[in-house]
Amino acid sequence: MSTETSGDFGTICLGWWRGLTDPSIGRSRADLARLKRAGGAVDALAIRAVHDLNRKLAAAGHDMRAAPDRLALIAMVLAQVKEHTGPRLAQRMGQGDPKPLSEIRFDRLIRTRDLTKPEELAELATQLRRALAVVGQGANVARLAQDLRWWTDATRARWCFDYYGASQAAPETEQMSEESEA
Template identity: 45%
Template sequence: MSEDHKSFGQTVLGWWRVHIGARDSAQARALAARLRRAGPVEALSERAVQDLAQQIHAGPRQAEALARLVRLLAEIREHDSAPLARRLGDGVLSELRFQRLMRAEGEERDALLRRAIAMADRRCNVAALATDLWRWDDATRIRWCFHYFGAEAPSDAVKETTE
């Protein structure tokens, strides 16, 4: 993973910790609840989301991706070192459901991810998930497949799909 992707994930993790992850804060719980129920426009109308947009330099072309990102991050209650795909592979999500998730796009993918996050006890590596959701390409899916089955993705397999 490149340095830019690491810093992106760390920026989003820092934002999540302050605005959503602080579960002892009524304000954070309320924002998370609003984002979970929000449509794209409602999510983008939150000041905290606009703060994140500025931090990650997201412009109008990335508005839909930003709205999807924050709505899914609002589902997570606890940051963990394990990526979501690895947590799902520990007997949490069946192989058929995982395969369906890997094929899904758009709203279907988001709905499946919401259910998967809930099945993983709403706990995963927030920085890794944010980076993967922002990118969501073949390299990401390949990495998820290896993580789901408990292995590290070969660097050449991921590199080929990013070139």
Template identity: 40%
Template sequence: MSEDPKGPGAVALGWWSTHIGPRDMPAAKALSARLRRAAPLAVLCEPAVQDLARALNLGPAQADRLVQLAVLLAELREHTGARLARRLGGAEPVLSQLRFQRLIRAEGDELTDLLRRAIAMADRKCNVAALAADLLHWEAARPRWCFDYFGAEAPAKDLEEQTR
């Protein structure tokens, strides 16, 4: 599944590349640290997070999802082509099957905490755009994560129907 160049994943990747990705820049490093440590309302008070909200057209009703997205993007250090679930699983998984199952079933703060740990286990690198798109549409992304974790190709038709 290729990422839509104007979709939420591409928007989030552009935001991450500007505000968080350049770790050699003190402002990016500071923003990342603030986001990783901040309470939800403090995350929403960051001007860069408000820029992300506007770019993604997210309002107060999606504040929890926006906070989760910003906090998890702040955990990433490198953008690669591999989706997070692929980096976690495969022939020699870095995340056990039991922990993966718990992550897939998680909601809210528990999901955020488990994804933080998973990102650390994946050496803080994955496909930023794919992760962002998946977080914004978590219910639809869960089945694909299961296929990705086990290194299997998901039936494209089935997954396309689930994401509609």
């Protein structure tokens, strides 16, 4: 599949998240509650909302059926977000003194590498759920979805720069280079 698509992955995930977190939609509230409790990819994939997300992504050329664990991770983590904010999650985790997320917990999160292993994927989901809790459950939903889709060395390096407040000095990485590493 071509890397050129008709819709931005993060923007599509943001739209899906807004529908999922809309309190006026009863079915969405039930799916949101189930996603918040999902213990792993299979639990998440058994929820209609996750497949709604994939249908929206597939319509824009981002079909995630070949990476169901990644799709589940994105849905489970985004379900934990209560507020769409400007700053990226790693920036929020590293702001202030003391930092909301300790360096030890950040190190553990950032060292989760091989998302092809179910235990690593579950560990990353757990670490991100905890991180979101300590920053008031606010994150840039679109950027977080993109980062989870391409959880590569380049993404994790950018998170390190963001966490330590040096994002202006971070190396410029284009999405295309992240996609080629995935």
